[in-house]
Amino acid sequence: YINLNNILAIELQEPTTDLYDEVYKWAFYTISPHNNVFYSQVFNSREEAIAWFEEVLGEYVGKKV
16 A cells, blocks of 8 residues: 655666566655655566556556546
């Protein structure tokens, strides 16, 4: 569950070189004083990461309307 009201910034971190591949992940920076950043799952391509983000954001926007 992503509460967009608590998020200050979102960044696609790319590429992080894994042992075998380049991997991508989203970083969510929040207003929380204790844990102010959390990460999405790891993706094998930029396209995969963007598609996941659009799906998640689309679900959130759909619930708000």
